[in-house]
Amino acid sequence: MNLRYITGIISFIIFFAGCGNDRPEERERTLELEEEAVFVPEFDQEKAFEYLLAQTDFGPRNPGSDGHQRCLQYLTFELQNFAEAVNQQSFRHTGYGGRSYQMTNIIASFNVEATNRILLGAHWDTRPRAEHDPDPDKRDDPILGANDGASGVAVLLELARMFSENSPPIGVDIILFDGEDYGREGDLNQYLLGAKHFAQNKPSGYRPRFGIIIDMVGDKEARFPREANSMQYAPWVVDLIWNTARTLDLPQFEDRRGPAIYDDHIPLNEVGIPTALIIDAELVGADAEEERRRYWHTTMDTPEQCSPESLGAVGRVLTEIIYRQPS
Numbered sequence: 001m002n003l004r005y006i007t008g009i010i011s012f013i014i015f016f017a018g019c020g021n022d023r024p025e026e027r028e029r030t031l032e033l034e035e036e037a038v039f040v041p042e043f044d045q046e047k048a049f050e051y052l053l054a055q056t057d058f059g060p061r062n063p064g065s066d067g068h069q070r071c072l073q074y075l076t077f078e079l080q081n082f083a084e085a086v087n088q089q090s091f092r093h094t095g096y097g098g099r100s101y102q103m104t105n106i107i108a109s110f111n112v113e114a115t116n117r118i119l120l121g122a123h124w125d126t127r128p129r130a131e132h133d134p135d136p137d138k139r140d141d142p143i144l145g146a147n148d149g150a151s152g153v154a155v156l157l158e159l160a161r162m163f164s165e166n167s168p169p170i171g172v173d174i175i176l177f178d179g180e181d182y183g184r185e186g187d188l189n190q191y192l193l194g195a196k197h198f199a200q201n202k203p204s205g206y207r208p209r210f211g212i213i214i215d216m217v218g219d220k221e222a223r224f225p226r227e228a229n230s231m232q233y234a235p236w237v238v239d240l241i242w243n244t245a246r247t248l249d250l251p252q253f254e255d256r257r258g259p260a261i262y263d264d265h266i267p268l269n270e271v272g273i274p275t276a277l278i279i280d281a282e283l284v285g286a287d288a289e290e291e292r293r294r295y296w297h298t299t300m301d302t303p304e305q306c307s308p309e310s311l312g313a314v315g316r317v318l319t320e321i322i323y324r325q326p327s
Contacts, residue, residue, distance in 0.1 A: 040323045041166045044158055045312025051154035052146060052218060052311070055124075056303055060142035061149065062128035063093075063101040063179060075106055075124060075176060078157060082164035083108035083174070091197045093179060095190065103178040105194045110163040114171030116327065119211035119273060120159065120318065121264055122152025123180030123194065131185065133298040146303045147283070148181065148296065151218030155315045162319065169327045173208065177264050180215075188262060195264035199271045210237045211275035212321075213265040217314045218306035219280050219293065224314075225258030227277045230265060234274035241276055245317050252313040258282065278314060 054074065059067040072088075079086050089105040106124070126145030133139050156174050163172060179193030217224070224245075230238050245253030258281045265275040283293055295301050 038324055039166070040320060041162050043162065043312060043315035043319045045308040045315060047161065048154045048158040048311040048315055049306070049308040051157040052150045052306060053303055055150040055153060056144050056146050060128075060144055061124065061126045062142045063095075063103055063125060063182060064099070065128075065142065068125065071124065072104055072106070075153070075157075079106060079108040079160055079174070082160040083110055084112045085109040089198065089201070091194075093182075093193050095182060096184070101179070101182075103193060103197075105178055105198055106176040108160055108174045108176075110160070110172045110174075111167055111170065114327070116325075117171035117173055117208040118322070118325065119173050119175060119208045119268070119275070120156055121175040121177055121195070121211060121213045121268075121275075122156055122215060123149060123178070123264060124153045124176040125149060125178050125181055125194075127181040127297055129184075129297075130299045131297055133300075135299075138299050141299055143297065143299055143301050145181075146301055146306050147216050147218045147280075148301055151216060151306060151311060152214040155214055155217060155311050155318070158311075158315060159318060159322075166323075168322050168325075170209075170322070170325045172322060180264055191262065192264055192267055195267045199267035199273075202271070208273055209325075210234065210240075211265065211268050211273050212237065212241065212278065212318065213263060213268075213275060214278045214314055214318075215263055216280045216283055216296075217278060218310050219283055220305065220307035220310060221290070221293065222252045222280050222310040222313070223254055223282065224252055224278055224280060225254045225256050225282070227258050227279060227281060228260035229262075229269075230276035231257065232260075233265070233269040234276045237274055237276040240321060241278065241317060244320050245313075248316055248320060250313045250317065252310060253317070278317075 058071045061068045061071045087107040093101050093103055126149040127143045130141050130143045131139050177194035183190030226238050263277050265277040268275040
């Protein structure tokens with residue numbers, strides 16, 4: 001995730017036959033909404049954390065690495081078990097030193113016949129260099145990306161599993177973007193590669209109601225202020241997210257203005273999809289007041305920094321929003 005501050009499908013879907021595994025029973029609850037009982041499944045934060053660990057077991061997932069290729073196969077297979085349609089949107093990118101990389105966005109669609117849709121996204125790649133590592137000898141090493149990479153994907157995988165058992169009332173497209181974190185610091189042209197490719201190549205008729213991007217959502221002391229660019233581009237989506245979190249009494253969501261972040265929501269907003277970002281924006285450098293939290297873009301971005309509870313807070317908010325949407 002590039003935290004440089006700034007101011008501020010499905011027409012080609014490939015269908016796969018998937019079969020789900022045995023899954024634990026989910027608790028159920030209802031809420032009253034406009035005099036109707038609305039079913040809201042229970043988000044399984046422990047299962048989400050298992051998905052985080054499954055990704056980090058592949059090691060770093062930076063483009064061109066063995067872990068990147070193996071994780072691509074894993075994520076695609078896992079989503080095939082749950083989604084009605086899965087598509088790999090592949091593209092080539094020429095990076096530093098003229099090296100060419102194969103990159104792939106993974107698109108999983110649910111309730112495919114619904115014309116009213118929302119987009120949920122996260123990046124699945126990890127950073128190829130740990131330039132903020134306290135050990136100078138490690139600053140050219142790729143990071144494991146437990147929080148910066150695996151955490152957002154983990155939440156979306158658990159949502160996908162949930163959707164397979166409890167069809168959402170509207171169409172949902174989960175997009176796992178590649179190449180978000182490839183660039184060197186300050187070189188914005190080399191960031192958000194998958195999101196930029198999708199935005200530039202999406203079908204002209206694809207117009208979801210709104211989008212939500214999640215990034216760096218796993219820290220065990222996570223804090224999510226309202227991201228400033230989201231407030232500019234999609235203020236009503238921001239209100240929807242933080243009002244829902246307040247209703248659920250989730251302290252991780254802090255009702256204050258945070259910094260502006262250059263992330264995958266920017267290309268989507270630029271092509272007319274109102275999209276908000278949920279991110280632990282102050283988990284970087286001097287902005288991380290606690291020493292433990294100073295692991296951004298270092299080799300210390302490991303599962304030990306993360307917790308099921310933080311994944312669960314984000315998962316609960318997204319679950320509530322999705323199942324309360326009018327069809």
